[in-house]
Each structure stands twice: as structure tokens, then as C-alpha cells.
Amino acid sequence: MTYAEFLAWAPEGGLTEWVDGEGVQYMPATHVHQRVVNLLIALLLLKPEATGQGVLGAVYAARKGTRQRP
Numbered sequence: 001m002t003y004a005e006f007l008a009w010a011p012e013g014g015l016t017e018w019v020d021g022e023g024v025q026y027m028p029a030t031h032v033h034q035r036v037v038n039l040l041i042a043l044l045l046l047k048p049e050a051t052g053q054g055v056l057g058a059v060y061a062a063r064k065g066t067r068q069r070p
Contacts (some may be wrong), residue, residue: 001018001021001022001023002021003018006018006023009023010023010025011025015027015028
């Protein structure tokens, strides 16, 4: 699949990725999944502050050198 074919195939606003010339479509998170994630984030953010261990910051990971450009 070419990049142009991928753009024509990919649904607008969908969770898709172009990997090694193929289109990959991901399932969106369910409501229950998102509630669990929100609970875990809240717990992770509150525990260090409540125990005087500081504040938990955000760390973002990115993969370099694997994305193909059109």
C-alpha cells in the first residue's frame, strides 16, 4: 500500500498507522478502560504528594527513525 492509498483508506479521526507499507487500524478504548486509566492516573499523582515524596511528573516516550515519510 502506498502512502496515498493509506490516506484514502484511513478513516477520518480513526486510530490508524502506516507501518512498513501497510495500514493498521487500532480499536478505540472502551468507557470502562478509560475509567480505569483515569483512576490509576489519579492514584499515581496523589500518592507521592500525600506521603511527602514529591510530585510525579509526566514522561513522554517516542520512537525515533521508524516512521516513513511520503
